[in-house]
Amino acid sequence: MRVTVSRKAHFNAAHRLYRREWSDERNQAVFGKCNNPNFHGHNYELIVSVTGEINPETGYVIDMKDLADIIFEEVEIAFDHKNLNLDVPDFENLIPTAENIVVVVWNKIRNRIDNSNDLEVTLYETPRNFVTFKG
Amino acid sequence: MRVTVSRKAHFNAAHRLYRREWSDERNQAVFGKCNNPNFHGHNYELIVSVTGEINPETGYVIDMKDLADIIFEEVEIAFDHKNLNLDVPDFENLIPTAENIVVVVWNKIRNRIDNSNDLEVTLYETPRNFVTFKG
Amino acid sequence: MRVTVSRKAHFNAAHRLYRREWSDERNQAVFGKCNNPNFHGHNYELIVSVTGEINPETGYVIDMKDLADIIFEEVEIAFDHKNLNLDVPDFENLIPTAENIVVVVWNKIRNRIDNSNDLEVTLYETPRNFVTFKG
Amino acid sequence: MRVTVSRKAHFNAAHRLYRREWSDERNQAVFGKCNNPNFHGHNYELIVSVTGEINPETGYVIDMKDLADIIFEEVEIAFDHKNLNLDVPDFENLIPTAENIVVVVWNKIRNRIDNSNDLEVTLYETPRNFVTFKG
Amino acid sequence: MRVTVSRKAHFNAAHRLYRREWSDERNQAVFGKCNNPNFHGHNYELIVSVTGEINPETGYVIDMKDLADIIFEEVEIAFDHKNLNLDVPDFENLIPTAENIVVVVWNKIRNRIDNSNDLEVTLYETPRNFVTFKG
Amino acid sequence: MRVTVSRKAHFNAAHRLYRREWSDERNQAVFGKCNNPNFHGHNYELIVSVTGEINPETGYVIDMKDLADIIFEEVEIAFDHKNLNLDVPDFENLIPTAENIVVVVWNKIRNRIDNSNDLEVTLYETPRNFVTFKG
Numbered sequence: 001m002r003v004t005v006s007r008k009a010h011f012n013a014a015h016r017l018y019r020r021e022w023s024d025e026r027n028q029a030v031f032g033k034c035n036n037p038n039f040h041g042h043n044y045e046l047i048v049s050v051t052g053e054i055n056p057e058t059g060y061v062i063d064m065k066d067l068a069d070i071i072f073e074e075v076e077i078a079f080d081h082k083n084l085n086l087d088v089p090d091f092e093n094l095i096p097t098a099e100n101i102v103v104v105v106w107n108k109i110r111n112r113i114d115n116s117n118d119l120e121v122t123l124y125e126t127p128r129n130f131v132t133f134k135g
Numbered sequence: 136m137r138v139t140v141s142r143k144a145h146f147n148a149a150h151r152l153y154r155r156e157w158s159d160e161r162n163q164a165v166f167g168k169c170n171n172p173n174f175h176g177h178n179y180e181l182i183v184s185v186t187g188e189i190n191p192e193t194g195y196v197i198d199m200k201d202l203a204d205i206i207f208e209e210v211e212i213a214f215d216h217k218n219l220n221l222d223v224p225d226f227e228n229l230i231p232t233a234e235n236i237v238v239v240v241w242n243k244i245r246n247r248i249d250n251s252n253d254l255e256v257t258l259y260e261t262p263r264n265f266v267t268f269k270g
Numbered sequence: 271m272r273v274t275v276s277r278k279a280h281f282n283a284a285h286r287l288y289r290r291e292w293s294d295e296r297n298q299a300v301f302g303k304c305n306n307p308n309f310h311g312h313n314y315e316l317i318v319s320v321t322g323e324i325n326p327e328t329g330y331v332i333d334m335k336d337l338a339d340i341i342f343e344e345v346e347i348a349f350d351h352k353n354l355n356l357d358v359p360d361f362e363n364l365i366p367t368a369e370n371i372v373v374v375v376w377n378k379i380r381n382r383i384d385n386s387n388d389l390e391v392t393l394y395e396t397p398r399n400f401v402t403f404k405g
Numbered sequence: 406m407r408v409t410v411s412r413k414a415h416f417n418a419a420h421r422l423y424r425r426e427w428s429d430e431r432n433q434a435v436f437g438k439c440n441n442p443n444f445h446g447h448n449y450e451l452i453v454s455v456t457g458e459i460n461p462e463t464g465y466v467i468d469m470k471d472l473a474d475i476i477f478e479e480v481e482i483a484f485d486h487k488n489l490n491l492d493v494p495d496f497e498n499l500i501p502t503a504e505n506i507v508v509v510v511w512n513k514i515r516n517r518i519d520n521s522n523d524l525e526v527t528l529y530e531t532p533r534n535f536v537t538f539k540g
Numbered sequence: 541m542r543v544t545v546s547r548k549a550h551f552n553a554a555h556r557l558y559r560r561e562w563s564d565e566r567n568q569a570v571f572g573k574c575n576n577p578n579f580h581g582h583n584y585e586l587i588v589s590v591t592g593e594i595n596p597e598t599g600y601v602i603d604m605k606d607l608a609d610i611i612f613e614e615v616e617i618a619f620d621h622k623n624l625n626l627d628v629p630d631f632e633n634l635i636p637t638a639e640n641i642v643v644v645v646w647n648k649i650r651n652r653i654d655n656s657n658d659l660e661v662t663l664y665e666t667p668r669n670f671v672t673f674k675g
Numbered sequence: 676m677r678v679t680v681s682r683k684a685h686f687n688a689a690h691r692l693y694r695r696e697w698s699d700e701r702n703q704a705v706f707g708k709c710n711n712p713n714f715h716g717h718n719y720e721l722i723v724s725v726t727g728e729i730n731p732e733t734g735y736v737i738d739m740k741d742l743a744d745i746i747f748e749e750v751e752i753a754f755d756h757k758n759l760n761l762d763v764p765d766f767e768n769l770i771p772t773a774e775n776i777v778v779v780v781w782n783k784i785r786n787r788i789d790n791s792n793d794l795e796v797t798l799y800e801t802p803r804n805f806v807t808f809k810g
Contacts, residue, residue, distance in 0.1 A: 017464070039713075217310060446555070
C-alpha cells in the first residue's frame, strides 16, 4: 500500500542563463533573452512528492508538516528572494536552468527523506514551463 | 494504444485526526491542530484516472459521463457534506488522513472499473497538499 | 493615485447551517445538506483588499507583509482548523453562511486598517461559490 | 540524470462526436449531447513532456522555446480556430474524441523529438476532463 | 449590509464571428481566424454575481443552490454543447462575440433575480480573455 | 451598454526594493528580503480591462487582439526578461513596488486607449499578492 504524498511550495528568485567561457554572441544565440546580463526572475512553484508505505498507526506516509519544514529548510531559506547565480553556491559552476535547479533541489531533499521512500520533484519556472526529476 | 482518461470531482467534508486508544497528549503531539475535537473540514478535490485501450468504434477508453457517474455514486453520495469520522462507516476504525481516504476511494472505484483497465486516484486535501494511489 | 493592494490567505474549518429555534424539517428545507448535524467543512480562501494612496517614500499602500500578519492574527488564528459553530464566539448566535463569515472577517480587519483606506473582503467557500463585502 | 521538461499550449476548436455509418439513434445513445449536428467546442489545453538527459553544456534537455515552436507548428497551426471534423484531415475518418486527439498530437510531435527522448502528451478537453498518452 | 454572492458555471459551445451582409474579405479583415466558416469553439466560464441585503433569518443573500439552478435553466440548457450561431435564437441576428454573449446572459438572469438586487456577469471566453457586464 | 473587456498577459523580471538615499539598515528594516542587493524576481501576471460601448457592427468594445498587441508593445517588450531597476528607465528614480509598477503600466496603456473608454490594470506579483489601479 504505497501512497504518494505531495506538497507544494514556492520561492521567488532572479537568475541569468549563460556560460562564462562562451562569447557573448554564443550565449545570446543559445540562451536568448534569458541571457540578460542584469538578470530576470521567476516565481518558482515546487511540488515535492514522497512515495512510501502508510504507517498504520498514524495513517501518514510522512507528516505533511514535516515535509513542509524540510522544503522550507532545504530550499526556501537557500533560494527565496535570492539571485541564484550570485547568492547560491550550488550554482557557482552550474547554469541555473530549470533542469539543473530541479536536480539540485532533489538532492537537497533526498538527504532528508527515509531511504525506503521514493522522491520526485516538479519545478514550475512559469505557469507554462515546468520540469520533473525522479532521481 | 493505452490512453489514460482522467475526471475531476469534489466533495466537502469535516474530519478529525486522532486515535481513540491514544491519550490526548499523544494525539496532540502527532496530529496537532488536525486533532481539534470539534472537527475541521476541507474542499476535497479528486482526480480519477483510468488507463486502457481506446475502443476503436467509439474512440473512448471509458465514457467520461459514465466515469463521472461512478464517482458520484461511489464517492460523492457517501462523502459529500458529511463528517468522515461520524457519518462514513469506512472510517469507523480508520483515521481519515488523506492517505487513508485515497485508498478507500480507490477501492470503491476499482470495483466499478473493467479489470483490463488500470486505476489511479489523486486526492487534494488543500490546494497545497495532495496524495496519489495506484493500487 | 489610490491603488488597491490585495493579499490571499486561507483557513480550513467545519461548519453547519441551521437555526436553533427552527424545527428539523424547516432547517432541512432551507439549508439542505449544509444542515448535516455532524458538520461538514471547507478550505476557505480569502482575498483582503486595501485601497489607499501610495506612500511616495516606500512605494507601498500597505506593506503586504503587514497585511498578511493582520489576516493571520485576526482570522487564521481564530478560524483555522476550527469548528465555526462550536469554537468561534462570533458565530455563537450567527449562522456561519459565507455571507455572515465575510462580514465578520471584514469587521475584524477593518479595526486594524487606517481609516483613510477602503477595505474589501472576498471569501471563497468553494472554488465555485464566493462572496464579497465592501462595508 | 533524465529530467522531464513540460510545456503548456492551447488551441480552441469545434468538434462533433458521431460515426457516419451509425443511425442517428445509436449516435445519440452513445455520444449524447456531444453528437450535436451543428458542433460544439472547447478550449483545449495541452501539456507536452519530453524526458531525456540534461545537456551538460547548456543545462537543457530541450530548449523550451524550441519545444514551444514544435507545438505551434505541428498542433496550433493545424487545430487552432478550426473545426476538427471538417478542417483537419487527421479526423476525416477518426472520431475527434479526446483520446483520439491526444494520440494524433503525440504522433505529430514524436516525429520532431530526438529518438533518445521519451514523449508524453496530456490534453485537457475541459478543466475537469483530460487524457494522457505516453506512446 | 449589502453582500455580493457569486457562483461559477460553464458551458461548451461552437461559434463563428462574421456579419452576413459583409464581404468575405471584410469579415476576414475584422474577425480573422474567428471567422472560420466551419466554426471553432470554447469552454466558456461564467461568474454570476448578485448583490443584496443578507436575510437575517437565513444568513443568505440568495441561496447558492437557487442561483445555480437559475444559471442552469437560463444559460446551460440553452447554450451548452450548442452552436451559438445556428442553435441559439438569441444570436440569429447578433454576432456571438463575448461582449454580446455576456449581455444576453445578463438579460436572461436579470428576469429571475429580485429587483432589489444588483446583477453582474463575467464571461471567460478563454483563460486569458474575459468580459463583464453590470447592466 | 458599457461592457468591460479584459485581457491577461505576463512578463518575467528581476527587481530590488530600496531607496538609494537611505542607509542599508533602514532599507533592510522597511523592505526586508525584497532589498537583496543582487535582486530577486517574479512572474508578473497582468490583467488589462477596458470598459466602453459595444460597437454594434462588430460586437466588440475593443478587438482582444489589438488589446493584446498594445500590451505586448507597451509592457512586454519593455519589461519582459529585464531587471526593472537597471534596464527600465521608468524605474530609474521610482522604486519598482507592485503599486508603482501598476501605475506605470496604466499610464503606458492609457495613451493607447480611446478617451471614451475606462481603463483598469491589475498586476499579480505572486499568486497571493496583487494590486489594482483605475486611474
